[in-house]
Amino acid sequence: MSWSDIRREAAFVLRKKSVPLLLLAGFALSLFAVWTGTVEVAQQQTTIGRLLEGDKTDRQEVTHKHNDYGYIAYYTFHLTYAPPAPLAFAALGVRDVYPWKHRIRMLALEGQIHESDTQNPELALAGKIDFTFVIAVFAPLLLILLLHDLRAAERAAGRHDFLVVTARTPASLWPLRAGFIVLSLWLALSIPFVGGAVANSVPIGQMLLVSTVVLVYLLVWAAICYWVSRFNFAAPVLASLLLGGWLSTTFIVPAVGDVLIEQAYHGPEGGDILMTQREAVNGAWDLPHETTMDAFVASHPQWQGKTQTNSLFEWKWYYAFQQVGDEKALPLARAYQRVAEQRYAAAGWVALLSPAALLQRALTNWAQTDARAAWQYEREIRAFHADLREFYYPFLFNGTPYSAASLAERPQFTPNYNTQNYLERSQ
């Protein structure tokens, strides 16, 4: 294979009207996906910036208005959030299903986490047309359209034998044509991605990794198309075979896998956790204080002897029954998490049968927009909330007089919040 072979086949392929049109379609799809992804990520960043400003103002107002730890803990919201990673523009992942921002108070936590986990199921079903979706779903379709009749068109035109006999080497014809088409499509899809990656400050290593993986994915599909194109059938038959394979691996396998996984792994739903926690909290109003405090001290023995209440309402009792409510819901929350992890692991096995699902899984993992990233964010919320309790409990149970200066020591949520202590405590 020589440079003149490459130039010849490049010029030849580009003179076929359908090829530039399909390459242009690929470029346009990729550009659209990168643009919408960049806009979405920018909106998330703007939202975070706006909420941070509001959060600061709210806290100042609450601190100014109240001079009691109980009131301040009750009325103060704390913004927690998982900012989009640089690569998120290319793989929006499950950030529209799993919430990436909360306004947390020192009340029972489970309800605050799970009250939003049934949002947007329709969006989750349809998926978003992000760069990952374009590559995983549309790119194989474009390749099928470009390559299915690589040989069949020449057979139908009566040129196949003539071409085979004329070609200097076997490699200077079909592999070259197919290779040029694959590389052209890769460039058409990757150029918008590289533009978006530069605009979103994606590290160069990650940019190269994604571009390489996209190329490998296209090569896998190209190899399938190339292999099928050897069969001595008419172009529509070959296209049907390839489209059947694309449909099966891209949609049917993941859908069937999803149903099987749902049937195989049962667990509580977010609503169950929410209801259990709320019923426990609401029921506590009607229980003697001692009942709540005994349950509280069982898990927090350090406050033994400091749970005595002298009036119908005391903040330490209020926060104790919030804590007890969380603890009642904790087995359900753990089961919920365990089942989610089992389903995620099982989906990984199913993805081995679906190149599209495997690619989406890899890209969302690198973009930190997958379920694992969402769980990590949830752990950060739990760790932060645990630190909030640890900060307020000594003031509440020791009856420490209020000092505004002490609030300077109050935990502040920052992205990638340290979860180490929380994980050690909860084991």
Place this chain on the structure above:
Amino acid sequence: MSEVVILASNLCVDVRAKKILKNVSFSARRGEVLALLGGNGAGKSTTIKTFLGLMKPTSGSVELDGVNVHNDPAVVRQKVAYLPESVMLYGHLTAVENIEYFLSLSGKPAAESDIANALKRVALQESAWHSPLGGYSKGMRQKTAIALALLREAPILFLDEPTSGLDPVAIDEFNRLVSQLASQGATILMVTHDVYGACHVANRIGLLRDGEIVGMFDAPENGNIDSETVHTAFAQGALK
């Protein structure tokens, strides 16, 4: 005596249990034109496809310049120019572009002046050289393909019904070209229905019927094969 360039030895080809060629043997020496005459389904195109490496013999062998085609398929690409019966060059390319493309594909690009000379040699009108082939008649496309075969300067030519679709003047010109190429050392195997054209250019004629060689005629020294004899044998075969 010059060496054998094209050789079929006891060639048998079966397709889906049907015997297409049965113990076919023939040879052509350097500079000879061998014509295989036969009716539809006689096995002419199968013979050529087997020599081109596009079909495998069930038994027997085919050799080009002493090399077994199926042991070393590269010999075909190196030494053979092939002119199929119905030449479908690319309709969206002009004659010159088609020739440039296929010459580049064969690894032997030619200068524009050589392409022009070849097109003049096959008498393709100059006004058509830069028009897309989609608008050409069958004869014009055939002439373009013949020009391409000439430019390949291949020592072996396989011609599958080469004069089909050509007008009488073009057939005469084509036959003259074939004789000229043979006199320059090219070895040519052509399969055809055209008894008179074959007798005009061929040194040897093989009659192929139902996959078997049923007659072989050699041209006398400095003369042509008698077309009446061949025609009679061909007609008898066709009637059987």
